[in-house]
Amino acid sequence: MVKSGASSGNKGWSRIAPALNRMFSARPRFSTGREFVPYVKHAVARRQVLLKSAEKYGTPQYALDEDILVQRARLFRDSFRKHVKRSRFLYAFKSNDLPYMIRKLKSEGFDADVASMFELMLALKLGFRRIIFTAPVKSAEEIDFAVRNADRVVLNVDNLDEIDSIIAAVARLRPKAKVRISFRIRPEGKTGWSKFGLSAAELKRAVKKVLAQSSLVWYGVHFHSSWNSTPEAHVANIRMLGSILRSGFRQSDLFGLGFVDIGGGFLAEGSGTVFSATGKGSLLAAASAAGGSRSALLDRICVDDVDGIDVFASAICDAFRKHITLPLGRPDIELWAEPGRFISSVPTCILFKVVSVRDGKVFVDGGINLVGSASFEYEFFPVVNLSRPLLKMRRSVIYGPLCDPDDRWGNHCFGRECRKGDVLAVLHQGAYAFSTAWRWQRPVAAYVAFSGKTIRLVKHEESFSQRYAGCRF
Template identity: 30%
Template sequence: MIVNDLAAKRRRIEQLLDDEHAYPTGNLDHIAAKILEKRGAILDVAAGRATPFYLYDREYFRSALAEFVAAFGAHLPGHRPFYAVKSNPHPGVIEEAVRHGFGLYVSSGRELRQGLAIPGCPILFSGPAKLLEELHLAVLHADRVIVNIDSFRELERLGELAARLGRSIRAGVRVPVEHHSAWSKFGIPLAELPRFWRAAREHPLVELQGIQLHLSSHRDLAAYEGIIEQLGRFLERELTAEERASIAFVDVGGGYWPHRVEGYSPELHPLGKVIRAADAHYGQDTEFAQAYYLRESFPLEEYARALGGAIDLHLRPLLDCVYYTEPGRIVSTYAMHIVLTVMDKKSEDLVIVDGGVTMVGAPRYLHTYCPVINLSRPAMREIPVRIGGSLCDSEDFWGFRCYGERIEEGDVLIVPLQGAYTFCLAQDFVRPIPPVVELDHPGDERARGPG
């Protein structure tokens, strides 16, 4: 038997089928409309160079940065944002974030060196398994770098390095709480925080002054509020007033999802998974009622209001400190689009373009819906068409519908808002990684270079 209690699992499946479920329907016409406002400028850029390429949209990115600052500034006054470099490490993106007053949140020595190349930029260095040479570099630049420590052993390594170099280093410690589930591989258990705080006293050059409470990718505002409440209750109960007074910052992390930018295939819905698996087992196709559902998300203002309210209620009465955030996807999504050209029209419902999904690291568009827009023959309606990529891979598809009147060989297509966790995951399988071209300054063409 594949499970221990088949009867119980059968009842669970029946419950799933009988329960009421949310199906967030709608469309992403607002994205297509926004992109078509820039249609002429994008086509001018595409006319002057070969596709495919990543299109760096500095104006769109600036708007996202400003919106984040405004929302969190209103609900979490005095907070400090640190841009999560891992979400998109392109130099132009990093430099623009810094120009908007963001520090940098880095997760590796490579990213740390990128940050240090920008004069005066403050840096949070986080992540597990930091190398000794990376910690050494952080200590050498302790005037700009705060290390979020991930374990007791890392505390020892950092303390030994600081003592050997005769330099003090500011630090925080990462603590997951019960809401974090799989993310609990990071940091130390919350229950160990008092012991960690006291162990840090054995390393006088490690100035432990903060807590990193990375909120991960929750799409449930109550979960964010619950994490903050749990931390506040623990600090009040387990840390002394003197220890709480030494906390200079709380880093609440990132994980904020952009609102209404993509959808997902019905086969990713819990019901869809079960039905599709059963059909496939018996050799049947599944006909879903909807082409896609919108990914659940919240407006940025709601994230900021929920976090700010929870901090006001549970942390500010205990702590006189600064609050850090680590926005990544919530802003970098808007930094880049992908521009492609139709190379072959094989039938009315199948075209092949000149770029493959190695540009984003994986065949994500088989199950994730992102709008594709035909800039050459624009329309505010979608037509059904399979848009295959240039790879020798049956999963290499950009989507199954396109905004446009029709689609023909030579048409220029754009996949908008693909700046987060795509460019940074690109691979050179079969074809080289395409360059980044700036929309506002189209002469600035750079090869992909996060490393």
């Protein structure tokens, strides 16, 4: 037991001690793999098409299951629409900017959430008519481009300086359409200051500036909080926004307000956390490192509990009515959401081929450059041996080809012992993988999309000339 305030006057320590005690007494929910079997079964049911795709288009490759993508998009949309008819869904391009996939989401009625010039250009090229542009820093070039396309783009303002830049751009470019402005609000949560958004006090000043311009309309308010396994943060943020809007503004100020945007941050199911990355696990990891050994316990997988999207939708829509539309007397205000990960993660897997097995370790032909982070050090996603599958998880350390010891896909595999030539699938790799891939050592892999038995190559592997385009030799 760690004593609070152990040494006199040490306030920092007394604040940390209760948290340490909580961490020590936490009981991790270890997985035997059973929780992931439904996802493994799903992959095994698509084994023939995945093996064919690996053979035809080579490995490594990203493989998108179009049917699952559409199912998830509809599930998300219908879960919210059931409660709030006036709801809209703007897919967060940053989670996966594969044009073929985005076009599919557009045909399911999704609008666009973009965060940079390229994403904005892509949204316009794909024909989106409702685009929200959110970024903590927007360049002068990006602001000009958004203003020129004001009939299709809502500028989600992050800070007071940005408004001045927009006002200057509008005066210079004189767009035909009024420029629709939304404000990103910084949730006043436990974590204190963050680089994103305006405080409640800043919002008042920002709104005043916008209302003074006849070429601008105050059209929306927005927040985003990441990594939510329950709707708690969204509900708290809606409550906070409702209170700001009710107490800080007159009805006439809110005249043009068309939407409240609750951002993204809806975790997808079907992943786990490596024990060493949990609170208790990291304490034990530090202790075992100090003792010069590493226990296998640290590599065990903890199950991530995530509420279903219906639970999120019901709680969020209740809060939206209770804190926004009813008290403001404004049933016309729309609810906007910007899901990324929930939609894009589950439908894509990455396919590899086993190149060698040595000292009981498996080496595959694709590295973590394909996901752009060493996330498998702390996150778990099921890996399936498609050549010889089993619905049982066994220990199998899987390394990639990069010159980096962290280039690892985890320590477990569903399948018989891997052999050279086996094809493996790492499941649920559609979010923050292709869009965040590193240009390090290896090309960005091909992307394939399949529906039933039909397979299409929707992005070919990066070539040598594409990699070095524009370089002087």
